[in-house]
Amino acid sequence: MTGVALAPDRPTDNPAGKPRTPARLPGDGRAAYLFLSPWVLGVVVLTLGPMLTSLYLSFTDYDLFGAPRWIGLDNYARMFSDARWLNSLGVTALYVALAVPLKLAAALAVALLLDNRRRGQGFYRAAFYGPSLIGGSVSVAIVWKVVFSDDSVVDRLLRSVGVDAGGWAGNPDFSVPMLVLLAVWQLGAPMVIFLAGLKQVPRDLYEAAEVDGAGRWRRFASITLPMISPVVFFNLVLEVINAFQVFTSAYVVGGPNGQPAGSTLFYTVYLFDRGFGDYRMGYASAMAWMLLLGVGLVTVFLFRTARGWVHYAGDAR
Template identity: 85%
Template sequence: MSRTTITPVRAGEAQAEERTGPRKRARLPGDGLAGYLFLSPWIIGIVLLTLGPMVTSLYLSFTDYDLFNTPRWIGLENYERMFSDARWLRSVEVTALYVALAVPIKLVAALAVAMLLNSKRRGQGFYRAAFYGPSLIGGSVSVAIVWKMMFSDDSVVDQLLLGVGIDTGGWAGNPDFSLMMLVLLAAWQLGAPMVIFLAGLKQVPRELYEAAEVDGAGPWRRFRSITLPMISPVLFFNLLLETINAFQVFTSAYVVGGPNGQPAGSTLFYTIYLFDRGFGDYQMGYASAMAWMLLLGVGLVTVFLFRTARGWVHYTGDSGSRR
């Protein structure tokens, strides 16, 4: 009969193993190669579909290129040309005004709806789905066509306004109202920020509201002193995301105003003018320079938002404003 030999384990070694836990597997020579192999689809995609086109666009922004002939290096002429281009300046003005109007209106509407849906009520799931639905289809061409028809002369909106004594002659053909029509379309697509706001509201402790009610705080005071500070990170996230998206509006504006931003250039957004220069006039070098100016502008706005957020965005565990 064979004897089984039992090797005693020293007390110190057993205690050391309990402290450090189980030993990790030694790294094999092929582990790095396997990791890069699994990452290869993403690496190939970002090089071919993102970094490659970006580098090419940066190069073309310093050239005169019409898609058919060899690019000719002209240095900073495309960038200097923008500031003397009246239509480029008009596109910057229209886009900035749109961002200044659409983003706050959309966020206020999304927060208001989220607060209404935050309380328990019958059919809550249906209402959430109904308000979120427009975000799924709002950017489509068909919705933009229907929206334009709704705000045209003698359409539904025009007839309703005429019923209360307001004659606009149709928003789609009126330079004073056409931009506001697109702002309302953006506000109608409030589903995505609404869901994010709703998730943030769910994280606010009910004890804070109860304590405020005991102290005699009214609804507005509770909203200003509890709700807004507690959801300020979510508010900042939505503000940043919606601002970046607003600078890139294209589909709805193109359907409503066409490549020339009709009527009277009131819907000549930056992306519309960029597209028209690049694929309408075949001035791809100039369009590339416009694209990089847009990137620079969005980057500066993003930095500004991050710098100002230090004074009003509060995170869990902070004693005050984030410094």
């Protein structure tokens, strides 16, 4: 249109058309720190504070009543000449070596059985998961000890089939297997995680393998295990860490001395006895840090070896 002057375009603040970020309002940072403060306070007071205190006490001779006396690395050096400490280390290692693979195998087997749709599936899942909710209670450990004591239900069942092993709770050869069975009975938590992993496996892989003539075991070894290997690894790390820290069941069954004959003297039981039985809190603190170091080394080893058998989506292997 003639006679009409067009106004020049106004310069824009965002000539490249980049998406704008929302403006930061005054007080946003203070509000964030306010909501984070309970967590930060809990970490500092309930986690970092006690950890640093125990680290300091591990280098001292402290009996809970007098002032800590600095002795350097004596507590750590004393462990390797402590027969009970070495025994607790062996008992705990045996328990971890037996309980972790058996519990994971049982949890995966139950998860495979419950993965298919069937009547009463929800009931079976709840029934298998139930023991995990009460697994750490003292009452369960007491009942377990009574069930495996001399002339109890288990002893009578075994004698009925010609096996006279006596009470497992009082037999040094069967006390650790008894606690391993208790751990396997509490398979609910890893079972639920395995179930979630099995749901993510594409069904067309099984159909293609079945068309090619692969049997049930072949499909499990070539499809199921590789596809859920990250879930297996996750459960493995959690169960190894938990197994090193077992305390309640071992203490109820064997007491502070790990009866019978020191066969249930787990690492945490001996740590508790040294700290609150003998009042050697400095030595107990050193034991706690050695446990942390040992669990950390085992975890690092698991992560290093996982590169060869754990497969993730999009992995080039």
